Amino acid sequence: MANKSIPKKEFFAPIKAWKYIFKKPVTIKVPYVKREAAERYRGFHINDWNECIGCGTCAKICPTDAIRMVEVDDLPHEYGKKPQRPVIDYGRCSFCAMCVDICTTGSLKMTREYVHVSPEPEDFIFAPTEKGIHGIEDVPVGWIRDEGSDLLELERVEMEMIEGEGRSKSFIEYVKGYSKEQAMHEAARCVECALCTDRCPQHMQIPEYIKAIWRDDLTDALKWLLKGNEENNMLGANPFSAVCGRVCTHKCEEACSLGNRGEAIAIRWLKRYIVDNVPEYDKVLEARPENKGKKVAIVGSGPAGLSAAYFLATMGYDVEVFESLSRPGGVMRYGIPSYRLPDEALDKDIAFIQALGVKIHVGVSVGKDIPLQKLKNEFDAVFVSTGFTLGRSTGIPGTEHEDVIQALPLLREIRDYLRGEGPKPKIPKSLVVIGGGNVAMDVARSMARLQIMEYGKVDVKVTSLERTYEEMPADMDEIEEGAEEGVKFYPGWGPVRIVIKNDKVRGIELKKCLQVFDENRRFNPKFDENERQTLEAEMVVEAIGQAPDYSYLPEDLKEKLEFVRGRILTNEYRQTSVKWLFAGGDIVNGPDIIHGVADGYWAARGIDEFLTKGVK
Amino acid sequence: MMNSMSNTVEKLKRIVNNLDITKVDEREIKLELPNEQVLPTLLALKEDGYSHLSLITAVDWIDEGKFELVYILYSWDNGGKFLITTKINRDTPKFVTVKHMWPIARYYERELHEFFGIKFEGNNDMRPLFLEMWDDMPPLRKDFDPFEYSKRKFPDREYQKDVIHEAKIIRGDIDG
Amino acid sequence: MGEVKLFFGPNHPGMHGNFSVHMYVEGDTVEKARPLPGFLHRGFEKLMERRLWYQNLALIPRICVPEPDINEACYAMAVEKIAKIDVPERAQWIRMIVLELARIASHLMSFPGIGGTIGLYTSSFWGVSDRDRILDIFESLTGARVYHMYIIPGGVRKDLTPKIQDLIFNTLNYIEERLGEYETLIFKNRIVHTRLKGIALLDKETALELGVTGVGLRATGVPYDIRKVDSYLFYDKVDFEVPTATEGDAYARVYLKYLEIYQSIKIIRQCLEKMPEGKINVPISEGNALRYRVPKGQAYVHIESTRGEYGYYMVSDGGEKPYRVAVRGASYPQTFIGIEKYLPGTRIEDVPIWLSTMDVCAPEVDR
Numbered sequence A: 001m002a003n004k005s006i007p008k009k010e011f012f013a014p015i016k017a018w019k020y021i022f023k024k025p026v027t028i029k030v031p032y033v034k035r036e037a038a039e040r041y042r043g044f045h046i047n048d049w050n051e052c053i054g055c056g057t058c059a060k061i062c063p064t065d066a067i068r069m070v071e072v073d074d075l076p077h078e079y080g081k082k083p084q085r086p087v088i089d090y091g092r093c094s095f096c097a098m099c100v101d102i103c104t105t106g107s108l109k110m111t112r113e114y115v116h117v118s119p120e121p122e123d124f125i126f127a128p129t130e131k132g133i134h135g136i137e138d139v140p141v142g143w144i145r146d147e148g149s150d151l152l153e154l155e156r157v158e159m160e161m162i163e164g165e166g167r168s169k170s171f172i173e174y175v176k177g178y179s180k181e182q183a184m185h186e187a188a189r190c191v192e193c194a195l196c197t198d199r200c201p202q203h204m205q206i207p208e209y210i211k212a213i214w215r216d217d218l219t220d221a222l223k224w225l226l227k228g229n230e231e232n233n234m235l236g237a238n239p240f241s242a243v244c245g246r247v248c249t250h251k252c253e254e255a256c257s258l259g260n261r262g263e264a265i266a267i268r269w270l271k272r273y274i275v276d277n278v279p280e281y282d283k284v285l286e287a288r289p290e291n292k293g294k295k296v297a298i299v300g301s302g303p304a305g306l307s308a309a310y311f312l313a314t315m316g317y318d319v320e321v322f323e324s325l326s327r328p329g330g331v332m333r334y335g336i337p338s339y340r341l342p343d344e345a346l347d348k349d350i351a352f353i354q355a356l357g358v359k360i361h362v363g364v365s366v367g368k369d370i371p372l373q374k375l376k377n378e379f380d381a382v383f384v385s386t387g388f389t390l391g392r393s394t395g396i397p398g399t400e401h402e403d404v405i406q407a408l409p410l411l412r413e414i415r416d417y418l419r420g421e422g423p424k425p426k427i428p429k430s431l432v433v434i435g436g437g438n439v440a441m442d443v444a445r446s447m448a449r450l451q452i453m454e455y456g457k458v459d460v461k462v463t464s465l466e467r468t469y470e471e472m473p474a475d476m477d478e479i480e481e482g483a484e485e486g487v488k489f490y491p492g493w494g495p496v497r498i499v500i501k502n503d504k505v506r507g508i509e510l511k512k513c514l515q516v517f518d519e520n521r522r523f524n525p526k527f528d529e530n531e532r533q534t535l536e537a538e539m540v541v542e543a544i545g546q547a548p549d550y551s552y553l554p555e556d557l558k559e560k561l562e563f564v565r566g567r568i569l570t571n572e573y574r575q576t577s578v579k580w581l582f583a584g585g586d587i588v589n590g591p592d593i594i595h596g597v598a599d600g601y602w603a604a605r606g607i608d609e610f611l612t613k614g615v616k
Numbered sequence B: 001m002m003n004s005m006s007n008t009v010e011k012l013k014r015i016v017n018n019l020d021i022t023k024v025d026e027r028e029i030k031l032e033l034p035n036e037q038v039l040p041t042l043l044a045l046k047e048d049g050y051s052h053l054s055l056i057t058a059v060d061w062i063d064e065g066k067f068e069l070v071y072i073l074y075s076w077d078n079g080g081k082f083l084i085t086t087k088i089n090r091d092t093p094k095f096v097t098v099k100h101m102w103p104i105a106r107y108y109e110r111e112l113h114e115f116f117g118i119k120f121e122g123n124n125d126m127r128p129l130f131l132e133m134w135d136d137m138p139p140l141r142k143d144f145d146p147f148e149y150s151k152r153k154f155p156d157r158e159y160q161k162d163v164i165h166e167a168k169i170i171r172g173d174i175d176g
Numbered sequence C: 001m002g003e004v005k006l007f008f009g010p011n012h013p014g015m016h017g018n019f020s021v022h023m024y025v026e027g028d029t030v031e032k033a034r035p036l037p038g039f040l041h042r043g044f045e046k047l048m049e050r051r052l053w054y055q056n057l058a059l060i061p062r063i064c065v066p067e068p069d070i071n072e073a074c075y076a077m078a079v080e081k082i083a084k085i086d087v088p089e090r091a092q093w094i095r096m097i098v099l100e101l102a103r104i105a106s107h108l109m110s111f112p113g114i115g116g117t118i119g120l121y122t123s124s125f126w127g128v129s130d131r132d133r134i135l136d137i138f139e140s141l142t143g144a145r146v147y148h149m150y151i152i153p154g155g156v157r158k159d160l161t162p163k164i165q166d167l168i169f170n171t172l173n174y175i176e177e178r179l180g181e182y183e184t185l186i187f188k189n190r191i192v193h194t195r196l197k198g199i200a201l202l203d204k205e206t207a208l209e210l211g212v213t214g215v216g217l218r219a220t221g222v223p224y225d226i227r228k229v230d231s232y233l234f235y236d237k238v239d240f241e242v243p244t245a246t247e248g249d250a251y252a253r254v255y256l257k258y259l260e261i262y263q264s265i266k267i268i269r270q271c272l273e274k275m276p277e278g279k280i281n282v283p284i285s286e287g288n289a290l291r292y293r294v295p296k297g298q299a300y301v302h303i304e305s306t307r308g309e310y311g312y313y314m315v316s317d318g319g320e321k322p323y324r325v326a327v328r329g330a331s332y333p334q335t336f337i338g339i340e341k342y343l344p345g346t347r348i349e350d351v352p353i354w355l356s357t358m359d360v361c362a363p364e365v366d367r
Helices: A013-022 A057-061 A098-102 A180-187 A195-199 A206-214 A218-227 A241-247 A251-255 A267-277 A303-315 A343-355 A372-378 A407-418 A438-455 A476-484 A555-560 A593-612 B003-015 B035-047 B105-116 B146-153 B163-171 C044-049 C068-083 C089-118 C121-142 C162-187 C190-196 C204-210 C250-274 C332-342 C348-357 C362-366
Strands: A045-047 A067-071 A084-089 A108-110 A295-299 A318-322 A359-361 A381-384 A388-391 A404-406 A431-434 A460-464 A488-491 A493-501 A504-517 A523-536 A539-542 A546-548 A581-583 B020-025 B028-033 B052-061 B066-074 B081-089 B094-096 B119-121 C004-008 C020-026 C029-036 C297-305 C308-316 C324-328
Touching (some): A045 A084, A057 A098, A084 B163, A195 A206, A206 A218, A218 A267, A251 A267, A295 A303, A295 A372, A303 A318, A303 A593, A343 A359, A372 A381, A381 A593, A388 A407, A404 A407, A407 A438, A407 A539, A431 A438, A431 A504, A438 A476, A438 A539, A504 A539, A581 A593, B020 C297, B028 B035, B028 C297, B035 B066, B035 B081, B052 C297, B052 C308, B052 C324, B066 C308, B081 B094, B081 C297, B105 B119, B105 C332, C004 C348, C020 C348, C029 C332, C044 C324, C068 C089, C068 C308, C068 C324, C089 C121, C089 C162, C089 C250, C121 C162, C190 C348, C250 C348, C332 C362
Parallel strands (some): A295 A318, A295 A381, A318 A359, A381 A581, A404 A539, A431 A460, A431 A539, B028 B081, B094 B119
Antiparallel strands (some): A067 A084, A493 A504, B066 B081, C004 C020, C020 C029, C308 C324
């Protein structure tokens, strides 16, 4: 069967093997000879503590559970960073380098160092630093993340929009919103570090609702939006999700860990995707709370006022809201143009709040139609959130002319007109807007649309003290989109006087601005008086900021309250120095809707505490 | 699918009614069969050249209350693979042996009994194979939680060292 | 004298693994043998169900110690088959290079096994030291020597640079040169002939009935090789032969391994030549690795490992973790039925040769 023949013994064959006696041995004498590891070697880690943001993504991907995030007390508390650093248990580490490949900043790398000998079982856990785990200077770097091995998706799923030309012809909302596939894709980019939650003034539970989108469970996602963390007093809930999903200043996206190497998650658009795609969302809040038999009055139906109403209603209070204008919503209704926030979105949120039993009285001006004192007598507590309703003027010569107007009244007029509830505002053939903030952009872009509708062409100029687009407080998107729509920008100029001829506004004279803030970061503009230019315009709009109107507060009350730079001072529960009076929104914190929602939330908790303790 | 495989499928259609065919790729076909059709199908396939038994395994579909038995047959002639699957009741998991067709099946079945608790009629050798002194439910069932098991069985050990302090010394933030 | 029960193993993992055989002997002949696995059971199939698709990469190479890359490739290809992913061409060629290098390394590692069982320790030292040269390539390419975690679903993790190509090229030349000396040392060696020829016989019919694959089958004259019959990657685009023998004995099996190294070298050289430039991987799913999902489905992927058919049966329920992964260890048939049925009749001193040349591999059987 098998070939059993045995080869003849060769005489020289064994000698061939002997030649190796004279060759260099294959083995090396460890530890006297140190062998350098390969360039990509996956040895012990280094972690640049200055670059690391403590997001904990390395700990999440670690397949062996070797990485723990540990608090480091003396690291600075900054937005977009957590004061914690990864600690690696080398008793568990499998040196797979997934932590390196997924690191959101690139602070974590692996070295070519691979020898660690210790008889101590305690000696296998380390928090890697810039100098590795052994404190060696210039540790040779081994495995690093590159384009091919990156485990994050850095680019955002693009949002479809109506392009520049098309959108400036109408006030139709131009951001189209994500489709299901797009939203799920975008949600799959999130690493759940929750840096966004820390940054959000209302601490919305962003990673939870993004994860719910990814799981395609929109009811759950909406629950996170409207009820927040139910175990923790609804922290993070936001009744204005449809609004914030469109026009929030999205500070969360600035904190997003993905923004370090790529584009932040489109948190705002994802929020909008949820509210736009759950048809009847009042059903989410099925529990009707026990009525506590106490009444709270709210003055002003802006974000803060209605949020407070929402949270109080969910706690079981009877809430009545007093609004001086004909529709509720405050700045959301009258400030933000409808191409960014259509009425339907706002109505959806407000209808939901009303469905909880909140009564909204419109056209009732507290202080005029009904004194504040009366509210105090009829209700158990009062929350005021009257906002910044007065415009500020530059005060330059000529501003008293009737064609030099304030931004907010103009925006209100435009929205009333578009809704068919007011006369057509005066539409100038040429316009100059003074200001570099979002309100200035709103005026400029609204007017550009009206000009197209009226005359077929745009002549809107925006001038601001700030010398660059980066310096301007407006969102970069707003500036870019405004420019696409035909708005011209003149940054770095200060107004001198309005040019008036024959009693008609002809333009505005400007002088060059050299600096806006001094070295102490205080507003202190400096100008070059010799460099001047004049912009032609039939109308000038001042959009340099707003001021509060406290005329509804009785004098004796005003004396008891404390004001800091025009704002009312409160404690963390938004309670003023007058026990029954709570305040929030622009008159306390500002500057945007989400801060207003946070004010409403904390005020509601404060009012609840105040009323349940029974001290009045 | 390849010609020779579709021929085989045609032949199978003669012995099995309502064949549930999933084409995984060019050379891989999944057939989901009722219990009683499995043995005749396996036999027919074996005679048709798919004589190499690659694997017998099972999948626990706990939500359905079923175990899915999977027989993987392979043909050395054309490189085609048939995945023959059938679902059995999860509460009383029982099936018939194929050890007379493939000797190695005896061990695959013994393994399935150990890891899923499935009994095979005609195969009496159901002694434990891999696990020693096992005292819990068959471990590959979906409701078995190995993490909880190891927590219960093995002590945890915590490090005592202040690693952050050590790291700060290495960084030079504080003196050692 | 009555029947004596003899325990063989559990032995050193470098040999035939942590595996035990209980033998009842009569004189120096085995009368009855019972395989006793389980010493290396780590529950991989269960562990895989509890980790994310990507995280499993750190786990799978550890299933089989001598052949981590086979596992990685099986896993990756099964995922790709279910998710219907087109892997970039360059990645496929690189995978072939890695798999063939792994084959060489594993075959070289089998010489120490043979050497140990017959007392020819020079072959042990040579095999280990030359395998280390292959591990040097792996270290440069993948960043690790033994558990590479390199072949990922969607491609490979890092590119093959020209510098590493040179290293591969030079190492292959070196190995080829060395193989001549192996021929003299092992295959013309009188001890080897005496100890291996006609030992541990397995005929064609038995091998097929048992389901033995790999060199065990090819040593009986059947030219079955999955790379040829059910070709994967680009094995149909390279020119290589499947060496066979007819004797079916231990010597033939060892000699086939030796011949396969030549074929592997030939394949790698062609890969290096044919490999195009381009991308090396694509994401298997949208988003980041923490949120990879594989669509619903199932697939069986098998690969010709050094010991035969190595396979993964994978089921996905569309979630972020595998629903079920079943591993077919290549040496499963010979380990169980082989030992039980065909070990009896062997002399005690031939048992290690039987186990070693039949490639009984405990880690892949136990999982």
